[in-house]
Amino acid sequence: MTSPGGSLCRAPALWALVALLGGCATQTGTVVLLPEKDGGSTAVTVRQGDKEVVLDSPYAAARQTTSGPRAYTSSPQEVEAQFGAALAAQPGRPTSFTLYFVEGGDQFTEASQQVLASVLAEIAKQPVPDIVVVGHTDSVGSAAANDALALRRAEVVRAMLIGQGYAAASIAAVGRGERELLVPTPDNVAEPRNRRVEIIVR
Amino acid sequence: MPASIARLQRVLLMSLAIAFAGGAGAADIGQIKVAKGQVTIERSGQALPAEVGARIQPADVLKTGADGSVGITMSDNSLLSAGPNSVLVLDRYEFDSTTSQGHFDASLQKGSLAVISGRIAKQSPDAMKVRTPTSILGVRGTEFVVSVND
Numbered sequence: 001m002t003s004p005g006g007s008l009c010r011a012p013a014l015w016a017l018v019a020l021l022g023g024c025a026t027q028t029g030t031v032v033l034l035p036e037k038d039g040g041s042t043a044v045t046v047r048q049g050d051k052e053v054v055l056d057s058p059y060a061a062a063r064q065t066t067s068g069p070r071a072y073t074s075s076p077q078e079v080e081a082q083f084g085a086a087l088a089a090q091p092g093r094p095t096s097f098t099l100y101f102v103e104g105g106d107q108f109t110e111a112s113q114q115v116l117a118s119v120l121a122e123i124a125k126q127p128v129p130d131i132v133v134v135g136h137t138d139s140v141g142s143a144a145a146n147d148a149l150a151l152r153r154a155e156v157v158r159a160m161l162i163g164q165g166y167a168a169a170s171i172a173a174v175g176r177g178e179r180e181l182l183v184p185t186p187d188n189v190a191e192p193r194n195r196r197v198e199i200i201v202r
Numbered sequence: 203m204p205a206s207i208a209r210l211q212r213v214l215l216m217s218l219a220i221a222f223a224g225g226a227g228a229a230d231i232g233q234i235k236v237a238k239g240q241v242t243i244e245r246s247g248q249a250l251p252a253e254v255g256a257r258i259q260p261a262d263v264l265k266t267g268a269d270g271s272v273g274i275t276m277s278d279n280s281l282l283s284a285g286p287n288s289v290l291v292l293d294r295y296e297f298d299s300t301t302s303q304g305h306f307d308a309s310l311q312k313g314s315l316a317v318i319s320g321r322i323a324k325q326s327p328d329a330m331k332v333r334t335p336t337s338i339l340g341v342r343g344t345e346f347v348v349s350v351n352d
Contacts, residue, residue, distance in 0.1 A: 034345040045340035086285035089271035091235035128255040
């Protein structure tokens with residue numbers, strides 16, 4: 001039995017019955033899960049007191065009400081009507097570029113030097129760009145040594161960008177060490193594709 | 203091609219010099235990328251203009267007017283954007299860029315909000331929460347919208 005919601009609550013003759021069934025709830029808001037761009041798995045939980053609704057498929061939705069969340073299925077039309085302005089103000093997604101290093105060093109491979117031109121073009125497109133350089137290593141060596149190497153790689157690229165005239169305050173350097181292997185390997189495996197920096201422009 | 207890249211760089215240099223003249227403080231956790239109509243940042247009881255390029259700090263409150271909307275990019279790549287007549291509070295934000303561990307709690311007191319979660323939620327599914335006056339949303343990922351009726 002689904003609750004008719006607010007309209008019945010205004011009919012005095014039915015009020016007692018509806019209240020008895022716990023249906024006299026005022027809607028306080030809406031939550032809608034949107035489809036993923038890359039089709040990955042996704043979920044949002046909506047909890048109120050001890051009541052919880054899990055949204056885990058596109059357009060799975062919940063009405064927040066004074067008596068708890070109620071699941072329903074929304075639609076692209078409803079989302080556009082209710083959230084068009086908020087969605088129109090969404091910033092552009094960060095763009096990521098990957099450059100690769102020769103083993104154990106901080107020199108780019110030849111192919112990666114070409115990618116730099118694309119990075120500069122993307123930065124130029126942003127009205128207020130900020131840039132994050134994220135260094136990664138393969139799994140050769142200790143985790144601590146790889147943290148240091150990853151940060152050093154990121155700093156080299158950051159310094160290079162600053163050298164080209166970009167404001168230092170707009171560029172962050174981060175070392176992720178061997179935490180985020182592009183190609184999963186056991187420990188102590190030399191893997192050129194894991195020796196890289198990402199340049200994130202946003 | 204090299205000539206056009208050089209030109210791009212020159213244009214960029216000027217725009218960066220303008221955009222970052224104020225520099226980035228250590229407390230900066232995000233940046234306003236989109237602002238339309240009336241938008242303000244409330245920080246320590248003061249109302250600041252919320253212009254494109256303005257930096258966001260923990261505990262900031264973003265308010266939009268009837269014609270306003272605002273979009274921010276956080277340092278963990280989360281994207282939050284609010285529609286008209288909205289009040290969004292950034293209650294808590296901690297992000298370790300090396301480990302991707304952190305916490306992000308925001309509250310939508312009224313209005314509408316679109317979210318694409320970032321590295322904090324990706325690293326630990328319970329680390330990002332969005333509160334409304336009646337509910338707590340646990341963000342496992344990634345894209346959703348939430349509204350609060352007046």
